[in-house]
Amino acid sequence: MTTTKTGERALADLQREHGPALFHFLLGLTFGDRQRAEDLLQETLVHAWQHPEAFDAPYDSMRPWLFTVGRRLAIDARRSRLARPAEVSDAVLESAPAPQDTADSAVRALDVREAVKTLSPEHRAVLVQIYFRGMSVGETARELGIPAGTVKSRSYYALRLLSRSLPGYSSRSSSLSRPRMADASATST
Incomplete structure:
Protein backbone atom coordinates (compact mmCIF):
# COMPACT_ATOMS: atom_id res chain seq x y z
CA MET A 1 0.00 0.00 0.00
CA ALA A 86 29.42 34.95 2.86
CA GLU A 87 29.65 34.54 -0.88
CA VAL A 88 30.99 37.50 -2.81
CA SER A 89 29.87 37.95 -6.37
CA ASP A 90 31.98 39.41 -9.16
CA ALA A 91 29.73 42.50 -9.26
CA VAL A 92 30.63 43.33 -5.65
CA LEU A 93 34.33 42.93 -6.36
CA GLU A 94 34.15 45.11 -9.47
CA SER A 95 32.38 47.92 -7.62
CA ALA A 96 34.82 47.92 -4.70
CA PRO A 97 37.34 50.75 -4.90
CA ALA A 98 40.91 49.74 -5.64
CA PRO A 99 43.26 50.34 -2.75
CA GLN A 100 45.44 53.39 -3.22
CA ASP A 101 49.15 53.46 -2.71
CA THR A 102 49.49 55.98 0.12
CA ALA A 103 53.26 56.11 -0.20
CA ASP A 104 52.97 57.29 -3.80
CA SER A 105 50.47 60.02 -2.92
CA ALA A 106 52.66 61.13 0.01
CA VAL A 107 55.66 61.46 -2.29
CA ARG A 108 53.60 63.48 -4.77
CA ALA A 109 52.38 65.77 -1.97
CA LEU A 110 55.96 66.38 -0.85
CA ASP A 111 56.99 67.09 -4.45
CA VAL A 112 54.21 69.67 -4.82
CA ARG A 113 55.08 71.34 -1.51
CA GLU A 114 58.73 71.64 -2.47
CA ALA A 115 57.83 73.04 -5.88
CA VAL A 116 55.41 75.59 -4.39
CA LYS A 117 58.20 76.81 -2.06
CA THR A 118 60.24 77.79 -5.13
CA LEU A 119 57.56 80.26 -6.33
CA SER A 120 57.61 83.94 -5.53
CA PRO A 121 55.56 84.94 -2.46
CA GLU A 122 52.93 86.61 -4.70
CA HIS A 123 52.43 83.52 -6.90
CA ARG A 124 52.47 81.20 -3.87
CA ALA A 125 49.84 83.27 -2.05
CA VAL A 126 47.45 83.02 -5.01
CA LEU A 127 47.89 79.23 -5.34
CA VAL A 128 47.50 78.68 -1.62
CA GLN A 129 44.20 80.55 -1.61
CA ILE A 130 42.79 78.92 -4.76
CA TYR A 131 44.10 75.35 -4.64
CA PHE A 132 44.82 74.65 -0.99
CA ARG A 133 42.03 76.64 0.65
CA GLY A 134 39.49 76.18 -2.16
CA MET A 135 38.66 79.86 -2.63
CA SER A 136 37.27 81.29 -5.85
CA VAL A 137 39.09 83.94 -7.91
CA GLY A 138 36.86 86.67 -6.45
CA GLU A 139 37.39 85.50 -2.87
CA THR A 140 41.14 85.30 -3.42
CA ALA A 141 41.16 88.83 -4.89
CA ARG A 142 39.33 90.19 -1.84
CA GLU A 143 41.53 88.24 0.58
CA LEU A 144 44.79 89.43 -1.00
CA GLY A 145 43.55 92.91 -1.91
CA ILE A 146 44.37 92.63 -5.61
CA PRO A 147 42.20 92.69 -8.77
CA ALA A 148 40.63 89.43 -10.00
CA GLY A 149 42.57 89.69 -13.28
CA THR A 150 45.83 89.75 -11.34
CA VAL A 151 44.74 86.62 -9.43
CA LYS A 152 44.06 84.87 -12.75
CA SER A 153 47.36 85.83 -14.33
CA ARG A 154 49.39 84.96 -11.22
CA SER A 155 47.74 81.56 -10.95
CA TYR A 156 48.34 80.94 -14.67
CA TYR A 157 52.05 81.79 -14.47
CA ALA A 158 52.49 79.98 -11.15
CA LEU A 159 51.02 76.81 -12.65
CA ARG A 160 53.29 77.13 -15.69
CA LEU A 161 56.31 77.39 -13.41
CA LEU A 162 55.14 74.38 -11.42
CA SER A 163 54.60 72.33 -14.56
CA ARG A 164 58.25 72.83 -15.42
CA SER A 165 59.45 71.68 -12.01
CA LEU A 166 56.84 68.91 -11.79
CA PRO A 167 56.84 67.20 -15.20
CA GLY A 168 54.17 64.68 -14.16
CA TYR A 169 51.56 67.41 -13.57
CA SER A 170 49.53 69.46 -16.03
CA SER A 171 49.24 73.23 -15.75
CA ARG A 172 45.79 73.00 -17.37
CA SER A 173 44.29 70.77 -14.69
CA SER A 174 42.03 72.22 -12.04
CA SER A 175 44.08 70.70 -9.24
CA LEU A 176 47.76 70.28 -8.60
CA SER A 177 47.21 66.74 -7.39
CA ARG A 178 46.21 65.31 -10.79
CA PRO A 179 49.21 63.71 -12.48
CA ARG A 180 49.37 63.45 -16.24
CA MET A 181 51.28 61.07 -18.43
CA ALA A 182 54.71 62.55 -19.08
CA ASP A 183 55.98 61.88 -22.56
CA ALA A 184 59.61 62.07 -23.62
CA SER A 185 59.18 65.25 -25.67
CA ALA A 186 57.61 67.18 -22.80
CA THR A 187 60.35 66.31 -20.34
CA SER A 188 63.20 67.19 -22.69
CA THR A 189 62.11 70.84 -23.17
Whole structure:
Protein backbone atom coordinates (compact mmCIF):
# COMPACT_ATOMS: atom_id res chain seq x y z
CA MET A 1 0.00 0.00 0.00
CA THR A 2 2.86 2.39 0.71
CA THR A 3 4.29 1.94 -2.76
CA THR A 4 1.11 3.20 -4.39
CA LYS A 5 0.75 6.09 -1.96
CA THR A 6 4.30 7.30 -2.64
CA GLY A 7 4.05 6.85 -6.36
CA GLU A 8 4.23 9.72 -8.80
CA ARG A 9 0.49 10.24 -8.73
CA ALA A 10 0.36 10.40 -4.92
CA LEU A 11 3.20 12.94 -4.85
CA ALA A 12 1.54 14.99 -7.57
CA ASP A 13 -1.71 14.99 -5.56
CA LEU A 14 0.24 15.94 -2.42
CA GLN A 15 1.93 18.83 -4.21
CA ARG A 16 -1.33 20.03 -5.76
CA GLU A 17 -3.19 19.88 -2.43
CA HIS A 18 -0.53 21.24 -0.05
CA GLY A 19 2.09 22.83 -2.33
CA PRO A 20 0.71 26.40 -2.50
CA ALA A 21 0.16 26.66 1.28
CA LEU A 22 3.56 25.10 2.00
CA PHE A 23 5.24 27.44 -0.50
CA HIS A 24 3.74 30.55 1.16
CA PHE A 25 4.77 29.23 4.56
CA LEU A 26 8.35 28.67 3.34
CA LEU A 27 8.36 32.04 1.60
CA GLY A 28 7.80 33.65 4.99
CA LEU A 29 10.61 31.60 6.53
CA THR A 30 13.01 32.67 3.78
CA PHE A 31 12.11 36.37 4.11
CA GLY A 32 10.54 36.50 0.64
CA ASP A 33 13.31 34.68 -1.24
CA ARG A 34 11.25 32.83 -3.85
CA GLN A 35 14.13 30.71 -5.11
CA ARG A 36 14.98 29.39 -1.64
CA ALA A 37 11.32 28.78 -0.87
CA GLU A 38 10.92 26.78 -4.09
CA ASP A 39 14.05 24.76 -3.29
CA LEU A 40 12.78 24.03 0.22
CA LEU A 41 9.37 23.02 -1.17
CA GLN A 42 10.99 20.53 -3.52
CA GLU A 43 13.22 19.20 -0.76
CA THR A 44 10.20 18.76 1.52
CA LEU A 45 8.39 16.79 -1.17
CA VAL A 46 11.50 14.62 -1.65
CA HIS A 47 11.41 13.89 2.09
CA ALA A 48 7.77 12.87 1.76
CA TRP A 49 8.70 10.52 -1.08
CA GLN A 50 11.61 9.07 0.97
CA HIS A 51 9.37 8.50 4.02
CA PRO A 52 6.29 6.57 2.88
CA GLU A 53 5.36 5.91 6.52
CA ALA A 54 4.25 9.55 6.74
CA PHE A 55 1.40 8.72 4.37
CA ASP A 56 0.18 6.02 6.77
CA ALA A 57 0.18 8.37 9.80
CA PRO A 58 -2.94 8.43 12.01
CA TYR A 59 -3.81 12.06 11.20
CA ASP A 60 -6.19 13.09 8.45
CA SER A 61 -3.87 15.44 6.57
CA MET A 62 -0.20 15.42 5.59
CA ARG A 63 -0.03 19.20 5.95
CA PRO A 64 1.25 19.33 9.58
CA TRP A 65 3.97 16.81 8.75
CA LEU A 66 4.96 18.73 5.60
CA PHE A 67 5.07 22.05 7.45
CA THR A 68 7.24 20.55 10.20
CA VAL A 69 9.66 19.05 7.68
CA GLY A 70 9.74 22.29 5.69
CA ARG A 71 10.40 24.39 8.80
CA ARG A 72 13.24 22.09 9.89
CA LEU A 73 14.77 22.18 6.42
CA ALA A 74 14.57 26.00 6.40
CA ILE A 75 16.28 26.16 9.80
CA ASP A 76 19.01 23.76 8.67
CA ALA A 77 19.58 25.72 5.45
CA ARG A 78 19.87 29.00 7.36
CA ARG A 79 22.31 27.50 9.86
CA SER A 80 24.49 26.11 7.11
CA ARG A 81 24.54 29.49 5.29
CA LEU A 82 25.53 31.27 8.50
CA ALA A 83 28.23 28.71 9.27
CA ARG A 84 30.18 29.39 6.08
CA PRO A 85 31.68 32.66 4.84
CA ALA A 86 29.42 34.95 2.86
CA GLU A 87 29.65 34.54 -0.88
CA VAL A 88 30.99 37.50 -2.81
CA SER A 89 29.87 37.95 -6.37
CA ASP A 90 31.98 39.41 -9.16
CA ALA A 91 29.73 42.50 -9.26
CA VAL A 92 30.63 43.33 -5.65
CA LEU A 93 34.33 42.93 -6.36
CA GLU A 94 34.15 45.11 -9.47
CA SER A 95 32.38 47.92 -7.62
CA ALA A 96 34.82 47.92 -4.70
CA PRO A 97 37.34 50.75 -4.90
CA ALA A 98 40.91 49.74 -5.64
CA PRO A 99 43.26 50.34 -2.75
CA GLN A 100 45.44 53.39 -3.22
CA ASP A 101 49.15 53.46 -2.71
CA THR A 102 49.49 55.98 0.12
CA ALA A 103 53.26 56.11 -0.20
CA ASP A 104 52.97 57.29 -3.80
CA SER A 105 50.47 60.02 -2.92
CA ALA A 106 52.66 61.13 0.01
CA VAL A 107 55.66 61.46 -2.29
CA ARG A 108 53.60 63.48 -4.77
CA ALA A 109 52.38 65.77 -1.97
CA LEU A 110 55.96 66.38 -0.85
CA ASP A 111 56.99 67.09 -4.45
CA VAL A 112 54.21 69.67 -4.82
CA ARG A 113 55.08 71.34 -1.51
CA GLU A 114 58.73 71.64 -2.47
CA ALA A 115 57.83 73.04 -5.88
CA VAL A 116 55.41 75.59 -4.39
CA LYS A 117 58.20 76.81 -2.06
CA THR A 118 60.24 77.79 -5.13
CA LEU A 119 57.56 80.26 -6.33
CA SER A 120 57.61 83.94 -5.53
CA PRO A 121 55.56 84.94 -2.46
CA GLU A 122 52.93 86.61 -4.70
CA HIS A 123 52.43 83.52 -6.90
CA ARG A 124 52.47 81.20 -3.87
CA ALA A 125 49.84 83.27 -2.05
CA VAL A 126 47.45 83.02 -5.01
CA LEU A 127 47.89 79.23 -5.34
CA VAL A 128 47.50 78.68 -1.62
CA GLN A 129 44.20 80.55 -1.61
CA ILE A 130 42.79 78.92 -4.76
CA TYR A 131 44.10 75.35 -4.64
CA PHE A 132 44.82 74.65 -0.99
CA ARG A 133 42.03 76.64 0.65
CA GLY A 134 39.49 76.18 -2.16
CA MET A 135 38.66 79.86 -2.63
CA SER A 136 37.27 81.29 -5.85
CA VAL A 137 39.09 83.94 -7.91
CA GLY A 138 36.86 86.67 -6.45
CA GLU A 139 37.39 85.50 -2.87
CA THR A 140 41.14 85.30 -3.42
CA ALA A 141 41.16 88.83 -4.89
CA ARG A 142 39.33 90.19 -1.84
CA GLU A 143 41.53 88.24 0.58
CA LEU A 144 44.79 89.43 -1.00
CA GLY A 145 43.55 92.91 -1.91
CA ILE A 146 44.37 92.63 -5.61
CA PRO A 147 42.20 92.69 -8.77
CA ALA A 148 40.63 89.43 -10.00
CA GLY A 149 42.57 89.69 -13.28
CA THR A 150 45.83 89.75 -11.34
CA VAL A 151 44.74 86.62 -9.43
CA LYS A 152 44.06 84.87 -12.75
CA SER A 153 47.36 85.83 -14.33
CA ARG A 154 49.39 84.96 -11.22
CA SER A 155 47.74 81.56 -10.95
CA TYR A 156 48.34 80.94 -14.67
CA TYR A 157 52.05 81.79 -14.47
CA ALA A 158 52.49 79.98 -11.15
CA LEU A 159 51.02 76.81 -12.65
CA ARG A 160 53.29 77.13 -15.69
CA LEU A 161 56.31 77.39 -13.41
CA LEU A 162 55.14 74.38 -11.42
CA SER A 163 54.60 72.33 -14.56
CA ARG A 164 58.25 72.83 -15.42
CA SER A 165 59.45 71.68 -12.01
CA LEU A 166 56.84 68.91 -11.79
CA PRO A 167 56.84 67.20 -15.20
CA GLY A 168 54.17 64.68 -14.16
CA TYR A 169 51.56 67.41 -13.57
CA SER A 170 49.53 69.46 -16.03
CA SER A 171 49.24 73.23 -15.75
CA ARG A 172 45.79 73.00 -17.37
CA SER A 173 44.29 70.77 -14.69
CA SER A 174 42.03 72.22 -12.04
CA SER A 175 44.08 70.70 -9.24
CA LEU A 176 47.76 70.28 -8.60
CA SER A 177 47.21 66.74 -7.39
CA ARG A 178 46.21 65.31 -10.79
CA PRO A 179 49.21 63.71 -12.48
CA ARG A 180 49.37 63.45 -16.24
CA MET A 181 51.28 61.07 -18.43
CA ALA A 182 54.71 62.55 -19.08
CA ASP A 183 55.98 61.88 -22.56
CA ALA A 184 59.61 62.07 -23.62
CA SER A 185 59.18 65.25 -25.67
CA ALA A 186 57.61 67.18 -22.80
CA THR A 187 60.35 66.31 -20.34
CA SER A 188 63.20 67.19 -22.69
CA THR A 189 62.11 70.84 -23.17
